[in-house]
Amino acid sequence: MKVTIWNENLHEKSNSRVTKLYPGGIHGYLKNVLECDDIEVRTATLDMPEHGLTEEVLADTDVLLWWGHMGHARVSDEIVDRVQKAVLGGMGLIILHSGHHSKIFKRLMGTTCNLKWRDNARERIWTVKPNHPIAQGVEDGFLLENEEMYGEAFDIPNPDDVIFIGWFNGGEVFRSGCTFTRGNGKIFYFQPGHETNPSYQNENVQKVIRNAVYWACPVKKPGNIPCVHFTPPLENID
Numbered sequence: 064m065k066v067t068i069w070n071e072n073l074h075e076k077s078n079s080r081v082t083k084l085y086p087g088g089i090h091g092y093l094k095n096v097l098e099c100d101d102i103e104v105r106t107a108t109l110d111m112p113e114h115g116l117t118e119e120v121l122a123d124t125d126v127l128l129w130w131g132h133m134g135h136a137r138v139s140d141e142i143v144d145r146v147q148k149a150v151l152g153g154m155g156l157i158i159l160h161s162g163h164h165s166k167i168f169k170r171l172m173g174t175t176c177n178l179k180w181r182d183n184a185r186e187r188i189w190t191v192k193p194n195h196p197i198a199q200g201v202e203d204g205f206l207l208e209n210e211e212m213y214g215e216a217f218d219i220p221n222p223d224d225v226i227f228i229g230w231f232n233g234g235e236v237f238r239s240g241c242t243f244t245r246g247n248g249k250i251f252y253f254q255p256g257h258e259t260n261p262s263y264q265n266e267n268v269q270k271v272i273r274n275a276v277y278w279a280c281p282v283k284k285p286g287n288i289p290c291v292h293f294t295p296p297l298e299n300i301d
């Protein structure tokens with residue numbers, strides 16, 4: 064399986080807390096988490112030509128992970144078009160944390176993807192679809208001692224499945240793990256991962272992301288569903 068991890072890689076350059084948590088960047092850290100005999104990982108960042116997401120890279124990607132925050136507006140619309148086309152054609156997409164406001168997620172959802180937020184919260188993540196492949200081996204009600212609060216209402220279309228609900232110590236709740244289908248592509252949104260918190264070091268978070276990569280990987284990428292003048296029909300309609 065071919066996985067590409069995209070990260071804007073901006074906080075890592077300006078905030079020493081982030082660099083300390085993730086010395087090789089969030090993308091580098093997640094690469095180490097995911098890489099194994101089954102999974103080949105490449106990384107791509109905002110500052111690379113075409114943000115590292117050339118036609119060739121996307122054609123060679125089964126699942127794309129996306130972490131972005133302060134640089135959303137700097138992602139070119141041409142690349143957003145290209146990623147959207149790849150997803151509709153069957154590439155899996157995993158949107159992490161503040162990627163909820165990325166151009167690509169908003170494009171695919173068609174809504175604002177707005178939510179409530181507050182720094183420095185404690186979160187418990189509850190599994191509400193224990194039989195879903197993404198939930199396998201994940202401890203129910205696992206604790207993240209420090210995470211950013213994301214709260215409802217989260218302006219997304221109804222997900223195919225809500226797999227995880229996050230509860231925060233301010234009383235808020237959030238649909239923390241949601242799946243969607245767009246065209247031939249599977250999409251998973253996962254809320255933890257604020258850059259100054261160690262959430263990606265948490266074993267349950269790592270398990271969810273790993274499960275999601277396997278779940279989102281297409282059996283094959285069939286390409287975009289075509290629009291065809293279908294004639295003659297298979298049945299005789301004379």
Ligand code: ZN
Nearest residue numbers: 161211257258
């Ligand atoms: Zn954040």
